Amino acid sequence: MFFAVISILPQMFGATTEYGITGRAVGRGQVVVHTINPRDFTADNYRRIDERPFGGGPGMVMLAEPLEQAILHAKALADEYFGSVGKDNPTCPVIYLSPQGKTLDEQTVVECSQFDGMILLCGRYEGIDERLLSAYVDGEISIGDYVLTGGELPAMVLMDSVIRRLPSVMNDDQSALEDSFVDGLLDCPHYTKPLIFKDKKVPDVLLSGHHANIAKWRFLEQVKRTKERRPDLWEQFKPTKEQAKWLAELNE
Ligand SMILES: O=C(NCc1ccc(CNCc2ncc[nH]2)cc1)c1csc2nc[nH]c(=O)c12
Numbered sequence: 044m045f046f047a048v049i050s051i052l053p054q055m056f057g058a059t060t061e062y063g064i065t066g067r068a069v070g071r072g073q074v075v076v077h078t079i080n081p082r083d084f085t086a087d088n089y090r091r092i093d094e095r096p097f098g099g100g101p102g103m104v105m106l107a108e109p110l111e112q113a114i115l116h117a118k119a120l121a122d123e124y125f126g127s128v129g130k131d132n133p134t135c136p137v138i139y140l141s142p143q144g145k146t147l148d149e150q151t152v153v154e155c156s157q158f159d160g161m162i163l164l165c166g167r168y169e170g171i172d173e174r175l176l177s178a179y180v181d182g183e184i185s186i187g188d189y190v191l192t193g194g195e196l197p198a199m200v201l202m203d204s205v206i207r208r209l210p211s212v213m214n215d216d217q218s219a220l221e222d223s224f225v226d227g228l229l230d231c232p233h234y235t236k237p238l239i240f241k242d243k244k245v246p247d248v249l250l251s252g253h254h255a256n257i258a259k260w261r262f263l264e265q266v267k268r269t270k271e272r273r274p275d276l277w278e279q280f281k282p283t284k285e286q287a288k289w290l291a292e293l294n295e
Pocket residue numbers: 140141142166167168169170184185186187188189190191192193194197
């Protein structure tokens with residue numbers, strides 16, 4: 044999958060491209076990430092990428108022209124990449140990470156993981172000239188209703204959530220698709236060595252080797268936690284046939 048991120052802080056993206064499962068996917072060439080700094084597309088000696096807002100008010104607004112050149116460069120890199128892998132008619136939307144965007148959820152992550160690539164536009168300051176957004180942006184995504192200092196961390200959250208879903212990025216011992224957020228429940232408790240920690244033992248069922256009982260115990264723990272901590276998720280939950288059987292036993 045192809046990513047081009049447009050940001051005046053390109054070094055931040057090392058957190059995604061150099062570490063962990065996402066870093067490995069980049070290292071293997073399963074994911075390509077280009078960082079593009081709008082400052083490299085400025086025409087003035089001060090390499091300006093922001094200016095005071097028309098109409099006054101606090102803060103600065105990012106200039107349209109350097110961002111336009113950065114986006115056109117990203118599109119050229121995308122064309123080159125898709126040409127090199129023989130992909131015709133690729134889907135590669137320009138996504139603006141913005142507090143005004145649609146709040147990211149697993150469904151949006153699934154939709155994004157089906158694109159051939161994405162051009163991610165990261166804002167700083169008070170935002171970006173509206174005329175640039177209306178000319179080039181296909182969609183806006185927020186990662187939640189809290190105020191950050193820029194779009195870079197949201198861009199990396201989006202990239203991380205998408206990259207982990209790509210086939211063969213997560214090997215089978217890493218829970219890729221059956222994650223609790225995918226089956227609609229919170230996760231169950233996890234235990235590993237030592238058998239006793241701070242006088243607390245591991246639940247016997249997990250030591251029993253009885254896989255059906257273990258699966259049932261884990262599911263019922265997920266249910267208990269989801270009911271307690273996220274009644275909103277519990278309300279939406281649709282059990283499978285087997286899960287419904289286990290739930291029926293619970294209510295006996
Ligand atoms: O660029 C981002 N944030 C930087 C930022 C923060 C505040 C303002 C100014 N807002 C003034 C205002 N708001 C409502 C009324 N007036 C602009 C830009 C960002 C990208 S995705 C995301 N997801 C969750 N949270 C985020 O902050 C982000």
